[in-house]
Amino acid sequence: MNKTSLLSFVDQMYPSSSQKKYWTFRDESDLEKSRYEANRRFVLKHGANMSEEQQERFFLTPNEESLLRRQYEIQLREFCRKFQPPMPKSVAGTSFHYFKRFYLHNSVMEYHPKEILVTCVYLACKVEEFNVSISQFVGNIRGDREKASDIILNNELLLMQQLNYHLTVHNPFRPVEGFLIDIKTRCPNLKDPERLRPGMEEFLDRCLWTDACLVYSPSQLALAALLHSTSKVQENLDSYVTDTLFGGEKGADKLPGLVEAVRRIRSMAKAVEPPPRDRIRPLEKKLERCRNTIKEQEAKKNKGHRDFVDEEDELEMRAMEERNDRSARSSRQGTEECYPLQNSPGSQ
Structure with a gap:
């Protein structure tokens, strides 16, 4: 091996990978711009009628989202470190890639990090060929494991879609x-x-x-x-x-x-430091309040839509029944003309 080829050798397929082409950025400012835009899209979608002051009180700011992501990255590392059976380093590395990529274009207000976190690890286990069943996997999760299984399996396709199906990760x-x-x-x-x-x-x-x-x-x-x-x-x-x-x-x-x-x-x-503990708890509460309020608003909107649709369906059903009645009467009349009923006057 010549002297200048070692870096290419240790990187192997990275230079021609989807990771290099689509998920390697010029600098950190590109990443912050993408995250800022994800935050603004969510705020404008759900708070377009609010003033800037109201938006700031109700929604997480980009900086607040950053603090929460960092907190959940710490939890992600701990989850991988304590996982049983012991997890290869490549699985942890790939999980972090997926988590960071997902939140480049999505807000934590739309998809809660605690749900995306475990989905990232589960998908990374598959991609890195660390074979654990879903029951083994959720055995590492505290709380309702059946619910955890549903969350992971329901989010798996969403995660792959948001990653543009670029699942191979080259770790160091x-x-x-x-x-x-x-x-x-x-x-x-x-x-x-x-x-x-x-x-x-x-x-x-x-x-x-x-x-x-x-x-x-x-x-x-x-x-x-x-x-x-x-x-x-x-x-x-x-x-x-x-x-x-x-x-x-x-x-x-x-x-x-x-x-x-x-x-x-x-x-x-x-420069890595954990986010201040005294800031995380209020941000968690703000996140839950924001998500719950939006869910309630969407539920009311969907209920109103269903009521409107039900009313339309009822009118359409009545019209359909009237058409069917007319069609049936017309059909009977035509049949009587062609095939007169027995004992009718015309049959004499």
Whole structure:
């Protein structure tokens, strides 16, 4: 393998994937724009007659939605971590991809995160070939498991549709293995490369709570994890990156961009913080109040529509019965003319 081909090798099929084409964005501002538009669509759909002040009091703002998503991403990580039987890292990574992709174009006010969360994990189990039955799966969920099964199965098709059926996800875990194998082969002076693994896995766990997977490639995430871990154990692999990975002139042109990507990924992971607890509870209540009010309004609207339809149906039914009566009388008259009844005067 030549020096400049390793990144392509560890990324494998990523450059030609749907993930690269449709779900990798230029930067975080693109993601925030999509989420803002999803929020505004929902607000305008259900609160077009409200003032801006009323909308802000009743609906979640884009920033409030962001805080709730972060809170449910923490719950998603915990659910995957405690899952039985133990879940492969690739399933957790794919679940996060699905969750983040879904809420790029949908509001948490329309689809509650606690329902989408478990559906993302269930679908990821299938796609990553981690074979668990629905009964095994919901065994990991507290509460009404039959209801949980219904929620998951009812939302599964919706989730796939919102993902545009782009279900294959390229995670950074395989590139991590590629880097470790390469380092063992080409960095003999580095003692026990396996001691880098815990730091790399911890770093990638933190990355799951960022938008890095929607902006950077799996190999860039893996390289950032590698350099983060080497700094933790007070090693230095700068020469491995500059000389071994990008030793040629062709590779040197790409080095500044890669260095900036790694710097930005490490900065994103370092900045991760859980949302303030004192803010989450009021936002949960606001979300439930908003969703319940909208459900009640839609139920009333649907009831009015059904009443109107029922009235129309009744009128149509009466008209149909009258037409049928006229048709039957006409038919009997025609039959009597062609086939006179016995004992009628004309039969004498």
